[in-house]
Amino acid sequence: MMGTAYVCKLGILPDEDCWSVLRHYAAFAERQEEEREKLKKIGMELAKKCKGLPLSAKTLGSLLRFKKSKQDWQDVLESDKDIQYSKAKYEYYIMHDLIHDFAKSLGENECFTFTTKDTMNAQEPSCSRARHLSLVVVVEEKCMNIPSFTYKAKSLRTLKIVGGGQIPKVSSDLFLRLTCLRTLDLADSYLEELPKEIGKLIHLRYLNLSAARFRELPKSVTRLYNLQILILERCSNLCKLPKGIWGLVNLIDLDLSECLRLCYLPEGIGRLSRLRSLSDFIIGGVERGGRGCKIGELKDVNFFKGILRIIGLGRMENGNEAKMACLKNKQHLRALYLYFNQYTGVSRVDEEVYDEEEEKEEKEEEVEVVDGEDMLSRRRMEDVLESLQPHPNLEILSINDYPGVVFPNWMSSPATFMNFSNLVFLELSECSKCKQLPPTLGKLPSLETLVIIGMDKVKFMGVEFFWNR
Known part of the structure; x- marks a missing residue:
């Protein structure tokens, strides 16, 4: 017996309803009255940007839940990235399960995570198709090299070192072969020297060299014109940055925190x-x-x-x-x-501590200098x-x-x-x-x-x- 199917097409939400969803997930009612007054106008503007999509309002509200200040909310309003993310998430959820499973399968054999023990005790893995690779360094290994199989992954887009081990040197061959890299994360590997061949990674967007021990960056770094994020925090030996750094025309984030010798x-x-x-x-x-x-x-x-x-x-x-x-x-x-x-x-750790007598002498000297x-x-x-x-x-x-x-x-x-x-x-x-x-x-x-x-x-x-x- 054939039946009749009725399709109920849901329309988009009015802006006021979007604001209601957004403020619910942003825990708006739990904030103090003075805080709510400051955020309400910005929140309603954000609700308009959701274009009537309830899941977009929910996602955006969840994002704002832990953003306390007016400036935090203003930053989200002025940046379309968060809005686009919430819309993209909505579109993702309406994908058919079959399409989603297919998309997931595409990532197989492209994303790998290895510990350094795996690479020493087992047969060398095949990573020729790898796009994203994380190497987990075992802390006990005080000094190691990047495994040789990494050099064969010529399509690699992401290379990340995780753990507390030390990789004092990186072969120049790594940068000559992995020229497709977009993300290179060598944080806390205590790198002592960065080869000038780093300049060959012209597609690089993200470079993290936190806690490296080198005194200066090679001038070739200035040729990384696609680089957007450069993290050099805790590079305690770093004395200077290369001339021509203005060549990094797409740089949006430069972190020099705790580079105390700079x-x-x-x-x-x-x-x-x-x-x-x-x-x-x-x-x-x-x-x-x-x-x-x-x-x-x-x-x-x-x-x-x-x-x-x-x-x-x-x-x-x-x-x-x-x-x-x-x-x-x-x-x-x-x-x-x-x-x-x-x-x-910036730290006060190295400041001298004066006793009362020395302070008194110092103050007396100050009184004498009045002009x-x-x-x-x-x-x-x-x-x-x-x-x-x-x-x-x-x-x-x-x-x-x-x-x-x-x-x-x-x-x-x-x-x-x-x-x-x-x-x-x-x-x-x-x-x-x-x-x-x-x-x-x-x-x-x-x-x-x-x-x-x-x-x-x-x-x-x-x-x-x-x-x-």
Whole structure:
């Protein structure tokens, strides 16, 4: 008996319903009322971008669940990647099971994971079709080489070293043969030398060399014009980056965290116009023989997101030079750390500890120097900080080793500093010449954490400090 089939075609959701789904999965109701007010407008804009797709709203809401700040939500709104991901996920779910199984089968014989013990105790595996390869290094093996079969995987797109073993040297043949690599992850392998043949990997998009032990990168790295992410964090011996780094025209992320021997960045860093994340900007100057970049190179790089540390502000000549950084225009910057000290090490581990007698002698010497060159230097640094006013979207601000006597007007003026409505963390560290705190601190509406270190000349805090507490 033949029956009649009725097809019920579901339409798309209205924007209001999309917002309802999104806020449910973003745990919107669990947030404080003040936080909800800040996020509601952005959330409704995000709901519109879901184009009525319920699963898109669900996926996007889940993504936003652990994003706490207004800037986090704003970043998602301004980046279509997360929206496209949620739509792609929706399209994936409506694929027929058979098609999905077929797609899954395509990955067989292309993705491999081996431990180093596997490669030593078994017959050499065949990886000629491999596209993605992970090598898990057994910690007990203090020193090893990349297995020979890896060199035969000429179609390899991803090579990742996992574990805590050491691979001090990589043969140049590896880079001459694996020219199709898009991702190379040698993090924590303690690489002592990077062959110049790395420049042959012209398709490389991602390069992670964290904790490597080499002193410098080969100049051939600057030929990797497709590279988007370069991670050099914890490369404690790294002294300099190669000239011509501006050749990495597609670079969007450069991580130099804890590269404590890196004295300056090379000229041309400002030409990396696509840069979105730069952990450390280390200023060159007269003390470095005039080598290195000036802070003005930050002028046209306006799409920074996340954290930026500017180190070596004491090398700057005047406020006009500082003003060229145009920090006011960097509206996507989340956290700004300013270091006036001349050394690049951010850690306090190596600082000397003075006893009370030595401190007393030091203070007596300071009292004697009330004018002359020292006074001019202080005023110059006050002018520098005055010219480094950031965008009010900032959430974290840290000022370290500031040698001035007074804080800048943009921190002391209620009309200006109260506009920093997103600021939740403020640190004033070793600003040892300052005698009073900015009177506006109590008026910052969102401030949650205030850290004050090494400001011995501050003797009291006025009632204005407790205005908003």
